[in-house]
Amino acid sequence: MPAPDFIDEIRELNLTFLLLAQRMAQENIEAAAVKLGVEIETLRWLQGLSPVKLVRIAQGAMLVPHFRFDGELLRGLAGEGAREETAAQVHALILGQQKGRKVRIVGEHHDEKE
Amino acid sequence: MTRRSETIEQEAHEVLIASELIRLGARMQLLEAEIALSRDRLLRLYKEIRGASPPKGMLPFSADWFVSWQPNIHATLFATLWQPLGIDDGRRRLITAYQCYLDAVDALGIEPVLSITRAWTLLRFFHAEILQLTPCSECGGHFVTHAYEPAKTFVCGLCHMPSRATAVQKTRKHQLSSAQRSLPVKKNRRRAEAVTP
Numbered sequence: 001m002p003a004p005d006f007i008d009e010i011r012e013l014n015l016t017f018l019l020l021a022q023r024m025a026q027e028n029i030e031a032a033a034v035k036l037g038v039e040i041e042t043l044r045w046l047q048g049l050s051p052v053k054l055v056r057i058a059q060g061a062m063l064v065p066h067f068r069f070d071g072e073l074l075r076g077l078a079g080e081g082a083r084e085e086t087a088a089q090v091h092a093l094i095l096g097q098q099k100g101r102k103v104r105i106v107g108e109h110h111d112e113k114e
Numbered sequence: 115m116t117r118r119s120e121t122i123e124q125e126a127h128e129v130l131i132a133s134e135l136i137r138l139g140a141r142m143q144l145l146e147a148e149i150a151l152s153r154d155r156l157l158r159l160y161k162e163i164r165g166a167s168p169p170k171g172m173l174p175f176s177a178d179w180f181v182s183w184q185p186n187i188h189a190t191l192f193a194t195l196w197q198p199l200g201i202d203d204g205r206r207r208l209i210t211a212y213q214c215y216l217d218a219v220d221a222l223g224i225e226p227v228l229s230i231t232r233a234w235t236l237l238r239f240f241h242a243e244i245l246q247l248t249p250c251s252e253c254g255g256h257f258v259t260h261a262y263e264p265a266k267t268f269v270c271g272l273c274h275m276p277s278r279a280t281a282v283q284k285t286r287k288h289q290l291s292s293a294q295r296s297l298p299v300k301k302n303r304r305r306a307e308a309v310t311p
Contacts, residue, residue: 030199031210035217040200083275089222090187091272095255097194 007061014058017065021046022054034097037068069096125151129159131205136160138212138230142168148205148234173231177244180236180258183271188228189236189258190270191215193247196237208234 024032025043033040049057057064069077069092076092079085132149136159145156160168180189195218196211212230219226228236236258239245247256248263250270257270 028210030201030207031214034195034198034214086222086224087187087272087275090191091253091255093218093222094187094190094194094257094272095253097198098256101198 005061010061010063011058014060014064015055018046018049018054018058022049036065037096068099073099129155131203131209132156132159133163134209135205135230136163138209140234141173141231143173144231144234173235175235177239177260179232180239180245181260183276185227185232186258186271188215188219188226189232190247190256191218192228192233193236193240193258194256196233208237 021032021036021038021043024036025047029040029043029047032038033043036043038046067074073092073096076088076095079088128149128151132145132151135145135148142153142156142160145151145160146153149156151159157168179185192211192215195214196207199207199211201207201210208230212233215228215233216226236245240247243261245258246261246263248259248265248268249256250268250273251266252269252273255270255272257268259268
């Protein structure tokens with residue numbers, strides 16, 4: 001008996017992810033970008049994609065979504081490595097959100113209000 | 115700063131934004147500053163949505179509140195969610211970020227501590243350079259601090275938790291009062307449908 005290669009599961013997960021991303025983008029594209037950790041341009045493009053193309057993307061044997069949290073952050077999300085689980089989770093959440101992003105420090109918030 | 119809406123369409127747009135803000139628990143001061151509608155109309159809208167007069171009195175204005183342990187974590191979480199949003203309309207940006215914050219807090223199973231009015235105050239403090247985001251020297255995450263906090267020695271409240279701050283959710287001190295308390299977003303949506311006939 002051949003070992004399971006999980007291809008069907010991966011495809012299913014891919015498609016679920018893509019459909020979810022499309023729906024979330026429809027609802028509120030900015031919030032979707034933050035929650036999914038996907039570039040807004042990518043989401044815009046994804047939004048207009050036909051089901052056929054979605055399936056084509058999902059078909060590959062590789063997983064489409066990728067971890068935005070890794071190593072230490074994942075451990076944090078699991079609530080490890082701190083006295084208090086929730087605190088560790090919030091910590092990981094904050095770090096994960098800020099990861100790969102240039103966080104402005106001060107005085108550049110002028111786009112806040114015209 | 116009183117702006118007047120020029121057309122009925124613009125006015126309707128302002129009303130929609132105002133009602134979203136009110137549903138999320140915004141106080142009158144926020145509305146008056148951000149919405150181009152007369153105070154009278156805002157008051158009527160407020161009463162219509164909340165079924166009560168808005169609370170009177172000044173807004174809490176202390177920047178220190180944002181630096182105390184538990185509020186700091188919530189404020190930082192909010193700021194982290196607010197920053198990447200590229201929405202031109204500042205009010206929409208506030209609403210979206212605040213909804214993301216409520217979702218995040220809800221998913222963690224803790225009570226929201228930051229009211230939308232506080233969140234708005236936080237942004238104003240950033241703008242006025244009273245508060246800033248400073249990278250923690252241990253974890254590298256950016257946290258809300260007073261402006262010009264020396265980054266070299268700064269350690270965030272999550273790397274060094276004060277010994278008293280054990281349970282994030284069990285501290286009653288900073289919980290929102292029912293008036294400022296915003297309902298969870300999903301319930302809000304349902305409410306929104308119920309309220310507008």
